[in-house]
Amino acid sequence: MYLFTSESVSAGHPDKCADIIADTIVDRLLELDSNARVATEVFISGKHIIIGGEVRTSADIGEGFYRLCAIDALSAIGYPEIGFDESQTLYPDATDIRVLVSRQSPDISIGVDKKSGEIGAGDQGMMIGFATDETPTFMPGALEYARKLRDALYVHSLEHPDRFGIDIKTQVSLDYGTKSNFDANLPQAIRKIVAAVPHAAHVDIEEARSVVKRVIVETLGNDPLFDERACEFFINETGRYVTHSPLADSGMTGRKTVVDTYGAYAPIGGGAQSSKDYTKVDRSGLYAARWLAKHIVAAKLAKKAVVEIAYVIGRAQPVSVTVDTMGTALKPFRDEELSVRITEKFPLTPRWITEKFGLDKPSRSSFLYADIAARGQVGYDDYPWERLDELEWFMG
Template sequence: MADDFIFTSGSLTQGHPDKLCDKISDALVDHVLAEDPLAQVNAECAVATGILFLALRFGGSASPDVAAVAREAIRKAGYTRGGFQARSCSIMTSLAEVEQPAPQDERTLDPADYDEFPAQHQVTLFGFACDQTPEFLPLPVALAHAIVRRLDSLRGDGTLPGLMPDGQSQVSVEYRERRPVRVATVALVSSVWPEGYGDLAALRRDLEDRVVRPVLAEQAPGLAGETQVLVNPHGRLRQGGPELHAGLTGRKTAIDTYGEYARHSGAALSGKDPGRIDRAGAYAARQAARCVVAAGLARDCEVQLSYGIGQARPIGLDVETFGTGTLPDEEIKRRLLDAFDFRPAAILARLGLRHLPREQGRPFYEALATYGQMGRGDLVLPWEEDGLAGALRD
């Protein structure tokens, strides 16, 4: 990436079909783990028109009412009327109790036994952090998330009546010497019901004045004076959501992570219990990268972890600071290996990932399914804690 560039990231409201599928899948993860933290669960959804198809594989003592969980997630996403709605959509399920529960709670293990619990899947993961925002996220994706979150909030409380739950944002930021200097463009697309706004100009004015400008004023002060704002640039939409386009669990990994400003794994985060290393490892890599930046060792940091089936320790770990480090990347890598244990059992024990839906209450993982799974100031996320930053300075 050059020093001077414009970078664009996007985000989706909770009613976008792909995000709706993520929400339903993670709602099931919450329900299963709240009943049995040692259960394994893999939930995948597909939605189109008036039909939701849900495949659930799980094991343990949990017995969720799958259809009821799905309908409640659809209702909370805002689909309470129209051609696709929580009460009347058809739900087809494929249920299999074939996953074996975890043999032991990792928090009760002696660290000497962590090698006995290897990764069950092969995956390469990336964690990233930077100093562009208080959330240690790149500015484009942080702004895109904030815009759709505000859109969802104002739609939900009736401030902007007539909006459908399906919407998306796209934010372009200009960089000079790899530092953000201007929010160049914000595009916001929101669907409306036929009986909603009769005047497209009124919709555009309301969304710019009540959604876009307040977010920019709060989160990008001084960077938004010349920002071009585009609201529904292709005109008025009379349909949205599953009636317009299909959705699938795990199709928006870039939105879940770093808005494509940094690399991310191809493995989905939503719909699987944290015993899967592709989920737990992504959080561990993010925590490591965040601690590097919080320690002042770099302005930008990417941590790469690779796991092999049957191996407890990562078969690969690398650090890239893109020329922003105060120490050589190899030295930062050495310090990470001294401060962090990246074995799967160690990650689960340190972050307590199996117990979060029970200890913090539902929804936990469902709440992560929209607005990103990293840098969430509205949630208490153990992988966003940077207490180990001090150990990296020594």
């Protein structure tokens, strides 16, 4: 066996709750003021929520705005589940919320908001894009399966809140057989599955395990890589999982960057995406890097690709763009040549990225950052940065 493992977590996980609250703030501020500058952090522990950070906006908002964002976000996630009391799960209306948000430093604004209309990078750092032909979404296989199971179990819990909770984790180990198969993106089997799903106190642990396993098996169905008899299951391994949510484990923005991106198949680059507006290249740069990497693989230039984009605070143009096809090139070109061609073709400034993907205009008709925080920052075809709209150029 040659195994590789990735995990995923549901919207009800405490870290994801923090991310979703932070991005609900981003969504609502940008809907009020598309030029808002947002960098808020959220910490949840027990029934206490702290919202801190920096914001600059022309919108007339107060502490009540942030408190409502938090309560609405937690309610939309699915808290509280009716099968659990206040000692077992989070009740949004019973939370103590402290708001410690200050105005963004004018020193940052000087570099970010150019008189020319250009946007300087809101911070320094390097962002990573990755793509692989292992799956139709150009995402790594183990992560795709972990997300698929996460979604199925989350939906089941939402549909049965009297029996199951929404603070869910999944993990999948793919067996590639050999290192050469791993390098060639050729998984052989799903070998191990881990799942943790809260259950109400009146649900016997063995019954809970049986239901969770049934949902998993039904979800994978006739997948050619799945054989129930050859797969090892680890379900609610502690033996009891009743108390959950931030009551059982604290949550903080930015702690699930591997889950949010490539499941450890590739480097993760700089900071997290959630809580930040589009001038922060931790967010916009990541989306552009993923867009480039996906085009490289979709154009059949390589079987997989890593793209790094690096910025310095206050400067619009990236300081470097680097392509690494990891020795899987399918056409005769050098990675350094492709790096130069991409740099010459695409500006990759925060303004260019923002306008291309509509990052300053989140809405229910396009995308919401809170939804992206719940699902994952990359890998879903309905995200603007997943569109393959420059394939002709890459294939030329």
